[in-house]
Amino acid sequence: MSTAIYLLAALFLPLFPLSMAFNQLAARTRQPLVRAVLLLIWPQLGIGLIALAALPPPAWFRVWALVTAALYAYRAIALRDVGLWIGFIATSAWSLVWLGGAVPAELALQALAFSAPLVLLSLLTGDLERHFGAAHTRLQLGLASVAPRYALALVMAILAAVATPVFPNFFTILATISSPVAGGDMGLSPLVIGSVVALVWLLWSWSGIRLLQGIVVGVGRERAVADMSRARARAYAIGYLILAGAGLELAGVLL
Amino acid sequence: MERLLPLVAALPLISALLVHALAGGLGRRVARLSIGFSLTGFAASSVLLALAIAGQAPRTLTFGAAWGSLLFDPLSVLMATVVSGISLIVHIYSQRYMVEERGFARFYVLLDLMTAALLVMVSAADMITLLIAWHLIGMLLYFLLGQDTRSQTAYRYAFWTLFTYRFGDLPMLLAAGLLYTAFGTWSLPEIFSALAAQPDIRTWFDLPLAEVVAGLIALSAFARSAQFLMHTWLPYTMGGPTPVSALMHAGIVNAGGFLINRFAPVFVHTSDVLHWVFLIGLITAVMGSVLMLAQHDIKKALGYSTMGQMGFMIMECGVGAFSLAVYHLIAHGVFKGTLFLGAGGVIGDARKDDGVPKDDLYTFVVERRPERQRRPWLLMAAITLLVPGAILFAAHYLVEAEFFHKQGAVVLLFFGWITGAQLIFATYRMRTENLARLFTLILTSFTVVVVGYTVISHGFDLFLYPDPVFRAGISTAADIDLIWFDVLVAVVTAFIVLGWLFTYYAEQQRIRDRAWFQALRRRFYRVISREFFINDLYGGAGRLIEAGASRLNVLLRWS
Structure with a gap:
């Protein structure tokens, strides 16, 4: 029975190939607010199911999660569309929650730590899509030259998404690597687990920076573009500050 | 008085915030504000150095429960003085050098943030603070090198740098995980004391903890200090502004030597790691020097010269001369910073008039006409x-x-x-x-x-x-x-x-006039001019990896 619950949980804390359902859904959800809510709620449903199972997941689930995290991190380096990238990074990050211990409250915090930066990025992507038609590297926006506030907001959002210190997902990764339970029952050495998680982190950066370079760097094709309003820029800045503050707070809980 | 240490790290951070906030009103005069903070930081770190020289005992200053602490000890204050000194020079130099550049205020904000990150790195007293500073330096360097946001080339090579640095972050992350699992603390002094009490403690795969951690730390140091096979980014980062090159070559690539010194209490319990450190340093020193001799571009030659020097610095660590490596990194920082800051002027002068003195030294060294x-x-x-x-x-x-x-x-x-x-x-x-x-x-x-x-x-x-x-x-x-x-x-x-x-x-x-020797020389030069084909190899591997990801995405319908 518990295995069935875990299999259902693997739809919400998505493990490949069940993860394809989430990514299809995310790609089809064009409304930024709905997408943001999806990013917040989806993994929490999975954690709710894990809590329902009451037993720790079988070891092979964790190996499966590790493989999924690496697979989506790897696939993300070929992406050029920010919307798709958010889905892949979310899948990769939420998979790591399976390695995060057995206390559901802590797992919920970890999932939230991975989701929150992606929510901000998702909202920003909505703004970019409305303003420029798409958030895609092929558009050669040269955002830093034509709309510096948008550029700064995107830089911060992607840095937050790829677990740059002091955003909360950085501390979640650190907690996963330093957790003695990380590989205990998996038949894998924690050194192997730690190395794979570290590699996943590296791949996130690779894909994120490529995306950033494609959108922010270069001479923009469009000459006269209205930049983000000051009020909106301030709202994003407050969002990043809250995220950073939450990161420091989370560090106190997880480490 | 040692409480000045957090102030030294905080000053550039405050400066960055003020520069960002006041740039609209003050315009390019914000540079003066930044220089003022830099000068104060240098003065404060000099006071701390004087305290350490006078024999003040090491002390940990803690700000958080599990992490967030700074260490007042001879190594941290010496390095803080060096970093704030070099940063001050770069700040002053940039005031005129960068005046016509776009993003002047952004440059000063990034410069201040980089100084703050470097200062936190050299004085970090726990693994998390060290990791955060270590990681942020790579990120900030990426944006400093990409100061010209319209230059795809500058960003391409900035990305190489970032990737290498991020690669170097991973071993340190693993080392942090290992140490925490073994001792249940992030505090460096506590970790070192615990390791000294049980130096033979084992870790995963029943490996000796000290050897594994020292090996991982050495790997991080190799990536940061451009050691052989992780050196390819260094000579190509000349697309960034000259002051950034100066700061990078004088104060950032040297961090490998600092890191090995910081973890000296771990290395002291090892038996093999330092031999590998020596070997890698030796290979890097030789390769860097050989490649430097084959360059025609003054900045690229300086880049390879730094690689050779870093090899030598790491080699010094490998033979146990840890403190000599610190002296080396300071000396190298000063002379390489001077060379970079002077390189622009030399190139500019040479465009007007080669100004080459037709004296004995020139005919001997450049024209190779011995007496x-x-x-x-x-x-x-x-x-x-x-x-x-x-x-x-x-x-x-x-x-x-x-x-x-x-x-x-x-x-x-x-x-x-x-x-x-x-x-x-x-x-x-x-x-x-x-x-x-x-x-x-x-x-x-x-x-x-x-x-x-x-x-x-x-x-x-x-x-x-x-x-x-x-x-x-x-x-x-x-x-x-x-x-x-x-x-x-x-x-x-x-x-x-x-x-x-x-x-x-x-x-x-x-013999040099004989045909076989000439052919051999040409072949050797071809290999050197292509930098031993390492860049080609990495470029090919990168493209292959990306193409593989792309095919996989098509196969899985992008979901």
Whole structure:
């Protein structure tokens, strides 16, 4: 029975190939607010199911999660569309929650730590899509030259998404690597687990920076573009500050 | 007074915030504000250094429960003074150099943030603070190198740098995980004490913890200090502004040497890691120097020169001369920073007038036209033996009686002798009207090299590692079996002496004019000019990895 619950949980804390359902859904959800809510709620449903199972997941689930995290991190380096990238990074990050211990409250915090930066990025992507038609590297926006506030907001959002210190997902990764339970029952050495998680982190950066370079760097094709309003820029800045503050707070809980 | 340390780290952070907030109103005058904060930071760190020299005991300043702490100790305050000093010079230089650049205020914000990150890194007292600072330096450097946001080239190479740095973050992350799992603390002083209490503690795969952690830390240091196979980014990051190049070469790439010093209490419990560190440093020093000689671009040549110097610095760590590596990184930082800040002016002047002095030094070094009239070579050869001999004899009595018993000291002195002798043989054919002056210069430079390896090394040793037992421990950790050591020294000596003899024979027989030699030389040059094909290999691998991800995405319908 518990295995069935875990299999259902693997739809919400998505493990490949069940993860394809989430990514299809995310790609089809064009409304930024709905997408943001999806990013917040989806993994929490999975954690709710894990809590329902009451037993720790079988070891092979964790190996499966590790493989999924690496697979989506790897696939993300070929992406050029920010919307798709958010889905892949979310899948990769939420998979790591399976390695995060057995206390559901802590797992919920970890999932939230991975989701929150992606929510901000998702909202920003909505703004970019409305303003420029798409958030895609092929558009050669040269955002830093034509709309510096948008550029700064995107830089911060992607840095937050790829677990740059002091955003909360950085501390979640650190907690996963330093957790003695990380590989205990998996038949894998924690050194192997730690190395794979570290590699996943590296791949996130690779894909994120490529995306950033494609959108922010270069001479923009469009000459006269209205930049983000000051009020909106301030709202994003407050969002990043809250995220950073939450990161420091989370560090106190997880480490 | 040691409470000044957090202030030193906080000043550039406050400056960054103020520059960002006031840039709209003050315009380019915000640079003065930033310079003011920089100057105050340098003054405060100098006070701290004076305190440490006066013998103030090390102390940890804690701001959080589990992490967020700074360490006041000789290493941190020395490095903080160096970082804030170099940063101050770069700040002042940039005020005029960057005045016509777009994103002037952004540049100063990033410069201040980078200074803050460097200062936190050198004074971090726990693994998390260290990791955060270490990681942020890579990120900030990426944006500093990409100051020109319209230049795809600058960003391409900035990405190489970031990727290498991120790659170097991973071993440190793993080391942090291992240490926390073993000791249940992030605090560096507590970790070092716990490790000293149980140096043989094992970790995963039943491996010795000290060896594994030291190996991982060394890997992080290699990536940061552009060691061989992780060096490809360094010579190509010249697309960034000159002040960033100066800061990078003077204060950022050197971080590898600092990191190994910070983890000296771990390395002291190892038996093999330092030998690998030595080997990698040696290969990097040789490769960097060879590649530097093949460059036509002054900044790229400086880049490879830094690679060679970093190799030498890591090599010093490998022979247990940890404190000498710190001296080296400071000396290198000062002279390389000067060269970079002067490079722009030299290039600018050369465009108007080559200004090349047609003097003896130029014809000898650049045009390779040696004077036929030579100094008596026996005298020159005698100098190569007598000067180091005399200095070593003096060192034995004046510095430390046990000096010759340290393998590291012997290796470095040996290296000093080789380079000094090479200098003497090179200048042996140089024309001069004032023979006494030439000899004085030769003797002085040779003496400085050897004295540098004895007196300065000893002075830094006493300051950074006052405990003689600990110093002996580092030396022992770097030692190899005495017979092997003697054999290696003999083989390397024979190799170098044979090289000299071959060079002499080749010149006598005019081998360089023969067809086979010319063909061999061309082939060798082709390999060097393509930088041993390492960049091509990495570029190809990168494209292959991305193409694989793309195919996989198509196969899985992008979901």
